[in-house]
Each structure stands twice: as structure tokens, then as C-alpha cells.
Amino acid sequence: MGRVVQLLALVSCLGSSSTAQAGPIDLWAIDGRNHSLSIGAAQASLQRSVPARQPADPSVPHGDPDALRYVIGGATTDLPSLLDIASLSADGRPLAWLSGVPLQPLPCPNGAPSGHTCVVTPPIRAVADEIDARHPLVRGRSLLAELGGALVLRRHGAGELATVRVTGPRRTEIGPIERYRAKLRIIMVRLAPGGALPVGGDRAKAGAVARAALGRVNALWGSCGISFGPPAELVIELSDPPPPHLLAVGCGHGLPASGGAIRLRAAGKPVTTIIDPGMVPAEAARRVATSLEQAGFVVQISDNPRMTAGAFGSTDLSVRRPGGSLATLEPLGT
Structure with a gap:
């Protein structure tokens, strides 16, 4: 009986020491x-x-x-x-x-x-x-x-x-940054209307690629206190590519015109513009834009800087229908 009491006392002692609180x-x-x-x-x-x-x-x-x-x-x-x-x-x-x-x-x-x-x-x-x-x-x-x-x-x-x-960082030029949330929307453009996606092969795999990319983006921008949201909440849209609606005038070296005409079809309507010899791309593009506007289209003009080896900068014309939708451009005769 004495040994039992001693054993119980030892167990009690060990138990109390193991549960002691700091x-x-x-x-x-x-x-x-x-x-x-x-x-x-x-x-x-x-x-x-x-x-x-x-x-x-x-x-x-x-x-x-x-x-x-x-x-x-x-x-x-x-x-x-x-x-x-x-x-x-x-x-x-x-x-x-x-x-x-x-x-x-x-x-x-x-x-x-x-x-x-x-x-x-x-x-x-x-x-x-x-x-x-x-x-x-x-x-x-x-x-x-x-x-x-x-x-x-x-x-x-x-x-x-x-x-x-x-x-976010505690010390910056504008003070501490706790956490900012930016909204990110990904649009994946198919390689052709109704065609393959640019990554992944199918919708599920493309989504996985996009969410993995968002995780890396969050990690990179997190040091600045900026998050683009959880990858699981990422909004991904699939879209067909836009129709050919952009006319680039003087692309490449931006050389002056040798003279002639630019003929194209805009949304099925033929448009011809006479170009004088010596016209620089910006001048020629504006003459084409005038012809398109006279045909009822809306034209947005974008002048590009001259490339290092170029004579002049090129000019892009984005052509839309009166309602705002993109107008398909084709070479005249196709």
C-alpha cells in the first residue's frame, strides 16, 4: 500500500510540473x-x-x-x-x-x-x-x-x-502604406475568331495560368502594399480578336510618298485617296482620314515617334462606324 501511495504522489508531482504556467x-x-x-x-x-x-x-x-x-x-x-x-x-x-x-x-x-x-x-x-x-x-x-x-x-x-x-511598407516618401486593393480584369484574346486561346489550351487551363500569374504579381507588388485580390476571385474574360481596323501609314522607315493612291475597302465601302509625291506619312494619313470621314466613318489619328533609322514617324488610323463599332478594313479588290 505504501508503494502505491508513493507512486501516486510521484505521478501527481510530474503532472503538476508539466502543466505549470509561465x-x-x-x-x-x-x-x-x-x-x-x-x-x-x-x-x-x-x-x-x-x-x-x-x-x-x-x-x-x-x-x-x-x-x-x-x-x-x-x-x-x-x-x-x-x-x-x-x-x-x-x-x-x-x-x-x-x-x-x-x-x-x-x-x-x-x-x-x-x-x-x-x-x-x-x-x-x-x-x-x-x-x-x-x-x-x-x-x-x-x-x-x-x-x-x-x-x-x-x-x-x-x-x-x-x-x-x-x-505595406512602414516608411515611404508618402508615409506608411497599410494595404491597397487594385481591381484587375484579365481579357484573353483568341488567336482567331472562335479559335484557340493564347495560353493553356482550354478555358480551365487558361484560368489556372492566369491565377498563377496573379499570385506572382501579388507577391511582387505586395512589398509596395498593393494587392490585386485573391487569385480565386480573378475575373477572366475570353474575347475574339478585333477585326482589322487599323491603317498604318509610313510604317517602317517613314519615307516620303512617291505619289499614287491608297485604295481600301472600309466596312465593304470602297475608299480611294490620291497621295501627292513628297508627302510625309502624317500628311498622307490625314488625307486618307479625310476621305474616310467623307465616306461616313469616324477616324482616330495617332502619330508615332520617328524610329532611329527612320526619315519620319508613322501615323496610325483607327476606323470606326458612326455607331462606334470597329470598321473592317481590306485592300480594295478583295
């Missing part, structure tokens, strides 16, 4: 200029600078405008020796994980409770792609992140300590 702790974030702020006000931002070595002394400003050091303060016996950091996407999906991030002693920030001891992480970098995350200089302190997502700080192998949102 005392209260405080957290701060420190930016590249050694400015500290409470963890509740901290915002991580995606990297805009190349990987660089961190100072050996954690009290020295690291200078990175986006990376943050995380400071944990409390009683010495309550402080963790390692930290885990998880990265979550904007919709809560796990993106990346840093396990066992080392902590170094550091003087506590101003305002820390008296008697607190503090430890600090290296500068933690939230990055947009795996290539940056795996760079040898920063591999142990960089993790993939997403604009609108979050970094979750945890005791190593234990519970959550804090969550830090991932926003």
Missing part, C-alpha cells in the same frame, strides 16, 4: 532604426531590400527598413530560449515556418516594467519568394509571407505569444 511577459518590436513599439502596434512589411548581414551586437541598429526584431521581456525564469514563427496567408493558410529562432539578451526598451529581463530575435524578414528566403545570409531569419497575412510568434514547441499583421 509568468506574464511583454513583447515589443524594434525596427531598423532601433525604434521600439508595443507588439500590438507592430506591423511587418515585405522586404524591399537585398539580403544583408545582421550586426553581431543586437543593440546596434540593423538598418533594414522592413525587418523587425522581436523583444520578449519578463522574469528570467519565464523567458523562452527559442522562438517559433509561423507565417499565415491573408485567408489563414500556413505559408512558412521558422523553428527554433535563437534569442539573445538585450537591454529592455524604455517603459518596460522594473525588474524585467529581455531577450531579442535577429531581424526577422518577411519575404515574397522562396529564393529570397533561402539566401545564405538570411536563411535562418527569413520566411515567406503575404500582404494581408500575419506572423505568429510562439514559444518553441508551445503556445502562441503574439500575432503581427503583414502590411
